[in-house]
Amino acid sequence: MTSQRIGRARQLTISASDDVDEFLFDQGLTDGLPVVPPTPARVERMLAQTRRDPLEEIGILPPNLAPLTVEKTAINAVMAGCKAEYFPTVLAGVEAIADDSYGLHGSGATTMGGAPVLIVNGPVRERIGINSAQNALGQGNRANATIGRAVRLVIRNVAGHRPGGTERATIGWPGKFTLCFGEWEERAPTWTPMHVERGFAAGDSVITAMTQSGGPTQLIDETSRTAKALAGSIGLKVAGQQHPRIPSMGELIVVISPEHYDTLAADGWTKDDVRRRIQQVAARPLRDLLESDQMGGFPKSALDSWPPFLPPLPIHNPDGSLRDDAMDVIMPKFGNDSMITIVVAGGGAGKFTSILDPLAGQVSVSKKIEDPV
Amino acid sequence: MTTASSALPNFALDDGTAQRRFPSGRSTLLCFVKEDCPTCRLSMPLIREMQDRYGEHVDVWAVGQDSEGNAVLIDEYGLSGPMLDDSALKVSFAYEIDTVPTLILTDGDGHEQRRFHGFGRDDFRDMTTELSRLSGLGVAAVNWDDYPEMMPGCGSKSMEPGIYERLKAEAEGSPIRARRIEVGQNEDVYELLYEQGVTDGLPVMPPTPERVVRMLEYTSRDPQEQIAVLPPNLAPVTIEKVAINAVLAGCKPEYFPVVLAATEAIADERFNVHGAIATTMGGAPVLIVNGPIREQIGLNSGQGALGQGFRANATIGRAVRLVIRNIGGHRPGGTERSTIGWPGKYTLCFAEAEERAPTWTPLHVERGFQPQDSVVTAVIQTAGPSQVIDQTSRTPEALGGSIGLKAAMARHAKLPAIGETVIIVSPEHYDTLARAGWTKDDLRRRIQEVGEKPLREWLADEESGGLAGATLQQFLHGKDLTEADLDRPIRKFREDAWLMIVVAGGGAGKWSGVMDAFGTGAGGTMAVSRKIETIAGVGA
Amino acid sequence: MTTENLVILDPTDEREPVRRELTQRPETISGTIALLDISKPRGDVFLNRLESLIAERLPGVATKRYMKPTVARPAPEDVKQAIRQEADFVIEALAD
Known part of the structure; x- marks a missing residue:
């Protein structure tokens, strides 16, 4: 087939006697699971879904510092198993992680095991079938599964992050295969959708990439009937993220199920109200957090020297020295309410809220998704 | 002949x-x-x-x-x-x-x-x-x-290679009984497999007769042997059908004995796979492998053991999930009712780094097997792992305390009586505990100690949810709550033995992981361990 | 051997029939329509009527008749091949 849109990618010829599926494993191009062979015809179909030039450079991704083109994104999207109509969402997803402020290198290289969690808002969800309802964070939906994986494969195959190489996760977590879902905006009509909170128009289709380092862990609360009590439960759970006695230095995703939303919304609570309650419940005076030889916690060493790349703590004077009343200072779990991202997703039945693990110092990025061709 | x-x-x-x-x-x-x-x-x-x-x-x-x-x-x-x-x-x-x-x-x-x-x-x-x-x-x-x-x-x-397996599949006495699906010249086999609904949303490897025959070479058992009946379809699970799903998942043939043993484990009645998959809590089998097979087939117990990038880990866990989907018939939206779900529902299989924790008893030995046995343990978990950071504790009490505080957050900070919980201790954390002579049991005790509170502190109140209703009644045995009850100490985990502690992960990084339990015991689930068949002449 | 179709094995419990995606429907009709009689009684009556209606309403479109030897078995490969090569559409007189 002659190619109109294929750009510069090197073509590998696979002999008829070779097993193409095994070949792709042997080349180290997969995450350990099978991929769809990226034939020119399949890549063409992917590229036909964008107006952008296949050779357009989206970014230079560390550690390989290789230019990421639209075409290379398409090849990895094919391998991930994407349908062609997912491609604009994948493109916006890789734009987000390629953004300088996202900090892709640190997110991949940390021993904490960072991985981009992708949350999609707007009409694209329905157009391409992104699941925001039952089992939204689980398996079984092609759009969720393959869009998240396409971004991961770009990180592996173009950026060059591989476990054992520059990817240094100690334990790792299965979200590192793929984790992408939609916010169920329509099921939470009294709440502001995430993309609108982040400055987009409600009718925009937007993807947000946020580095998380583990989870989710699930909160069960089947008995609370007031917003205050339920958000209190969520706050107690959130307080345990990373370490129950260490303030979090990263952004956090809280996925609230529809039934929990109903309880919160019935009392007129907004996302901001929930954030405030989480902060209220999770905050502790420093003296209750400090580590001892009997219990881990806020490191004593941090009292005198706080790393400058992390957000400042209220226990220090402007010159960095410890305040006299530091032990009485109420330490919030998060320096800023906006570090708590709240989205509604999940099936109609089940009183659960799921919380992911933050990663210190990472910054989430949202990108608008191109309209269909 | x-x-x-x-x-x-x-x-x-x-x-x-x-x-x-x-x-x-x-x-x-x-x-x-x-x-x-x-x-x-x-x-x-x-x-x-x-x-x-x-x-x-x-x-x-x-x-x-x-x-x-x-x-x-x-x-x-x-x-x-x-x-x-x-x-x-x-x-x-x-x-x-x-x-x-x-x-x-x-x-x-x-x-x-x-x-x-x-x-x-x-x-x-x-x-x-x-x-x-x-x-x-x-x-x-x-x-x-x-x-x-x-x-x-x-x-x-x-x-x-390739020809032999095809001939075997086509020959008289072929091990293959499954329905054959012919793929048309103009059909895309990967799309066809999506259309059949046999994938978890990710691409699968086409299960050609050649590949299935190759998989079957790695067991001494009859391909038509029925090893289980899985709900909700109550369809017979034959070794051949398991092999087909192992190919789909992307397994190498040498992984097949592990997939078979794991399938038998999840099909065990005590495991209650139906309840675990059907629950809105989102149960999924987590597979932990011990023994020599880990090295023979390259199962990762080190860096990134619970993450992506390792074919044995990725595909063995997925094969069992696909058996549940394609033979058992559980599908999200059907009998699979997870409210939120979690990515461990694609696959979660890893090995214990036994050699990295020489002073600790490996999981399979704790569960009654010999050290040199190869064993897979299947346990239902409902989310996770969520990590606990502790870079500074130097005593086992302090580090064990940190892990205990984190484990105490499971389900709800104020819900006790938690079931089987997988705790992944990283090598650096192991070192801190082992240096002081602590065993897995010492860590269990510390976790229980940290998580124990008087009943009054577990109770739901206007500030937050917590112990209430039927769960509370379990502790009162049908009687009214008295002042004396309020002081009664209640532990976070019902049994010490339900804390399934395994060492895994890379050599650097002071984080351990805690997973979320499902209900354990009657009406819930019990972890099941199975010995893995080793076949002389193949595998290594 | 290279012309042999790939065969894959069914991973399910085989209670559901194999699903195939339908070919995309063209927006206009042109070329040749195959009219396939599967040898059921009065299939010819139906197809005769259809043939004259097509001639009347779609004057630029040709029709061609095909026949399965028996209703009881799938169409033989040569009939399928002939339709594939000679026609752009097929209408099958399926049931009596």
Whole structure:
């Protein structure tokens, strides 16, 4: 087939006697699971879904510092198993992680095991079938599964992050295969959708990439009937993220199920109200957090020297020295309410809220998704 | 089948002008050859000589393994006798030919009289003597000194990888019973598999008969053996069906014994896979592997053990999930009712880093197996792992305390009586605990100690949810709450033994992981461990 | 051997029939329509009527008749091949 849109990618010829599926494993191009062979015809179909030039450079991704083109994104999207109509969402997803402020290198290289969690808002969800309802964070939906994986494969195959190489996760977590879902905006009509909170128009289709380092862990609360009590439960759970006695230095995703939303919304609570309650419940005076030889916690060493790349703590004077009343200072779990991202997703039945693990110092990025061709 | 008393399989093959049927009623010499084999070429003049000299009385048939090559041999060696076309390789396969040339002499009823393979000068000489005796004709005039004493044969085409498995799948007595789906010339097999609904949303490896046969080579068990019946479909789970799903998942054949053992574990009644998958909590089997098999097949227990990038980990966990989906019939939106779900529902399988934690008892030994046994343990978890950071604790009490505080957050900070919980201790955390002489049991005790609170502190109140309703009643045994009850200490985890502590992860990083439990015990689940079959000669 | 179709094995419990995606429907009709009689009674009556309606309403479109030898078995490969090569559409007189 002659190619109109294929750009510069090197073509590998696979002999008829070779097993193409095994070949792709042997080349180290997969995450350990099978991929769809990226034939020119399949890549063409992917590229036909964008107006952008296949050779357009989206970014230079560390550690390989290789230019990421639209075409290379398409090849990895094919391998991930994407349908062609997912491609604009994948493109916006890789734009987000390629953004300088996202900090892709640190997110991949940390021993904490960072991985981009992708949350999609707007009409694209329905157009391409992104699941925001039952089992939204689980398996079984092609759009969720393959869009998240396409971004991961770009990180592996173009950026060059591989476990054992520059990817240094100690334990790792299965979200590192793929984790992408939609916010169920329509099921939470009294709440502001995430993309609108982040400055987009409600009718925009937007993807947000946020580095998380583990989870989710699930909160069960089947008995609370007031917003205050339920958000209190969520706050107690959130307080345990990373370490129950260490303030979090990263952004956090809280996925609230529809039934929990109903309880919160019935009392007129907004996302901001929930954030405030989480902060209220999770905050502790420093003296209750400090580590001892009997219990881990806020490191004593941090009292005198706080790393400058992390957000400042209220226990220090402007010159960095410890305040006299530091032990009485109420330490919030998060320096800023906006570090708590709240989205509604999940099936109609089940009183659960799921919380992911933050990663210190990472910054989430949202990108608008191109309209269909 | 090659004993002198039983006849060789019948066949009919074309020689270009006529169909030759075996047995023919006459003594027959079958000469299996392929064109690109130098040893066959060395033998061809002798085969032609035997055809020319004895062909009137004995059927001397060359059996060639590819049609173009056969024409070349006929042409080059001036063959006038029959050259049978076995390019379909079915006869070569049925005769278990692994080397060419192979010469087999039979009587008129197809009973084998004599066989050799490769080139042996004496073998050929004895064969011509035998043909001379059978035909009553003189011995062929061959200058034997022109031939080397011996030359090893070449591999039969029927044994080539890919071809052998296809032949086996198609042969009589094939292990394959599953419905065959033909993929049209213009159909995209990956899309077809999506359309069948047999994937978890990610691409699968097409389960061709060749690949399934290769998978089945790694068990000694009958492919049609039914190892379980899985709900909700209550369909019989045969070894063949498990093999098909293992191919789909992307498994290498050597992973198959682990997949089989894991399937048996999840199909165990105590495991209650139906309840775990159907629950809105989102249960999924987590597989933990111990013993020598880890190294034999490359299961990762080190850096990123619970993450992506390692084929054995990724595909073994996924194979079991696909068995649940495709044979059991659980699908999200159907009987699978997870409210939120979690990515461990694609796959979650890892190995314990036993060697990295030499002073601790490995999981399988704690569960009654021998250290050298290879064992897979399946346990239902409902989310996670969520990590606990502790970079500064230097005493086991402090670090164990941190892990305990984190574990105390499971489900709800104020919900006790938690079931089986997987706790992944990283090597650096292990070092801190082991340096002080702590065992897994010491860590269990510390976790329980940290998580214990008087009943009053567990109770739901207006500030937050917590212990209430039916869960509270479990602690009151049907009686009213009294002041004395309020002081009663309540532990976070019902049984110490339900804390499943395993060491895994990379050498650097002071984080451990805690997973979310499902209900354990009656009405819930129990973890099940199964020994993994090891087959001599394959696997390692 | 290269022309042989790939065969895959069914991983399910086989209670559901194999699903195939339908070919995309063209927006206009042109070329040749195959009219396939599967040898059921009165299939010819139906197809005769259809043929005249097509001639009347779609004057630029040709029709061609095909027949399965028996209703009881799938169409033989040569019939399928002929339709594939000679026609752009097929209408099958399926049931009596």
